[in-house]
Amino acid sequence: MIEKKQVEIEDVVLIGIVTKQQNEEKAIEYLDELEFLTYTAGGAVTKRFIQKLEYPDPRTFIGSGKLDEVKSYIEEHKIGTAIFDDELSPAQLRNIEKVLNIKVLDRTNLILDIFAQRAQTSYARTQVELAQCQYLLPRLTRLWTHLERQKGGIGLRGPGETEIETDRRIIRDKIALLKDKLKTIDKQMAVQRKNRGKMVRVALVGYTNVGKSTLMNVISKSDVFAENKLFATLDTTVRKVVIKNIPFLLTDTVGFIRKLPTQLIESFKSTLDEVREADLLLHVVDISHKNFEDHIDSVNLILAEIKSADKPVLMVFNKIDAYEEEVIEEDDLITQRDKSHYTLQDWEKTWMRKMNGKCIFISALNQSNLDRFKDMVYEEVKKIHMTRFPYNDYLYEEYTEEI
Numbered sequence: 001m002i003e004k005k006q007v008e009i010e011d012v013v014l015i016g017i018v019t020k021q022q023n024e025e026k027a028i029e030y031l032d033e034l035e036f037l038t039y040t041a042g043g044a045v046t047k048r049f050i051q052k053l054e055y056p057d058p059r060t061f062i063g064s065g066k067l068d069e070v071k072s073y074i075e076e077h078k079i080g081t082a083i084f085d086d087e088l089s090p091a092q093l094r095n096i097e098k099v100l101n102i103k104v105l106d107r108t109n110l111i112l113d114i115f116a117q118r119a120q121t122s123y124a125r126t127q128v129e130l131a132q133c134q135y136l137l138p139r140l141t142r143l144w145t146h147l148e149r150q151k152g153g154i155g156l157r158g159p160g161e162t163e164i165e166t167d168r169r170i171i172r173d174k175i176a177l178l179k180d181k182l183k184t185i186d187k188q189m190a191v192q193r194k195n196r197g198k199m200v201r202v203a204l205v206g207y208t209n210v211g212k213s214t215l216m217n218v219i220s221k222s223d224v225f226a227e228n229k230l231f232a233t234l235d236t237t238v239r240k241v242v243i244k245n246i247p248f249l250l251t252d253t254v255g256f257i258r259k260l261p262t263q264l265i266e267s268f269k270s271t272l273d274e275v276r277e278a279d280l281l282l283h284v285v286d287i288s289h290k291n292f293e294d295h296i297d298s299v300n301l302i303l304a305e306i307k308s309a310d311k312p313v314l315m316v317f318n319k320i321d322a323y324e325e326e327v328i329e330e331d332d333l334i335t336q337r338d339k340s341h342y343t344l345q346d347w348e349k350t351w352m353r354k355m356n357g358k359c360i361f362i363s364a365l366n367q368s369n370l371d372r373f374k375d376m377v378y379e380e381v382k383k384i385h386m387t388r389f390p391y392n393d394y395l396y397e398e399y400t401e402e403i
């Protein structure tokens, strides 16, 4: 079982690259996100290193000169952790550790660590533990586990802490055991889902931190943990919601992120089954985030990966209260107008217009436009409900209660 530990804030450096596929602006955006992830995991970023490269170096990810630069910085400032914004191969990880002689993590490792920290139920913890073991298996010979200086902290929570020095066989046995355990739970969950009968099922999906749980709370009057950190929700909550006269089930589940580790997608099978078996998806987007279009793409990629890309979807653009477009001053003749200058009205005229009204702008926090949102959900749910209960049409009679 994963151990829970209160850890002190650790000083961390971040390392990213600019390549042909990833321009400087993108690299900076990704590092911003990596910094938020680091903060969620309990780290404070003291410096970022970015290098321009044709391709990542197969031996050390960044060039050896750059690595030396990182080395002198971490030695001077006594930094204990370096985090790379990509998945490092086991060989890269080993080589980098040899040079830097501190704890080296990659994006995958960091996300797994946050999941380990946040998993509440034994079910979620088993899923995370499995993903961690699978990540760990090819990377067992890690230098930093032998170092005295770093005990606990980011990247060391979970099985990594205790099992790392044991051999691969033990990890393999453990993987088999965890898989068995999950299979049993998966079966129970599948039965539970079956018992819910033919009721229409709606799932909230979206990038992490967009406001899914907040929206769930305001429309179902439930109390799901919401917080301004990444991956506040790992477990699935299902609530019965009634709009007008149709009841349906609403699911809030784990948020997605760019490059969600595949180990996690596999181990969170049952959690994601809630999405896979949903009749309607509410794709929640944080429109106040500069990269919201990228976020939509990442979510759609993961939906495709779990074979849920062809479900009916309502796009829910949340956080309109926090949306701010950049303004070009009248005497500024140089700045080119781009998407950052769009108002919400401008956005409505873009590709969103082609969605045939399947999108809506709301603020879950200020509860604005929620009535319209509920109407739209009602219309969609009603369509599905009617195919499932064709003779049950008395449900749709609008009636006012006599006093």
Ligand SMILES: Nc1nc2c(ncn2[C@@H]2O[C@H](COP(=O)(O)OP(=O)(O)OP(=O)(O)O)[C@@H](O)[C@H]2O)c(=O)[nH]1
Residues within 6 Å of the ligand: 206, 207, 208, 209, 210, 211, 212, 213, 214, 215, 225, 226, 227, 228, 229, 230, 231, 232, 233, 234, 253, 254, 255, 256, 318, 319, 320, 321, 322, 362, 363, 364, 365, 366
């Ligand atoms: N300004 C603003 N903030 C919001 C709105 N909706 C949610 N938030 C804030 O956004 C943060 C994340 O909200 P959550 O509901 O936890 O987001 P989530 O999508 O469930 O996140 P994960 O569970 O981490 O995937 C919280 O600090 C919320 O208070 C909104 O309409 N406007």
Ligand SMILES: [Mg+2]
Residues within 6 Å of the ligand: 212, 213, 214, 225, 226, 232, 233, 253, 255
């Ligand atoms: Mg949530």
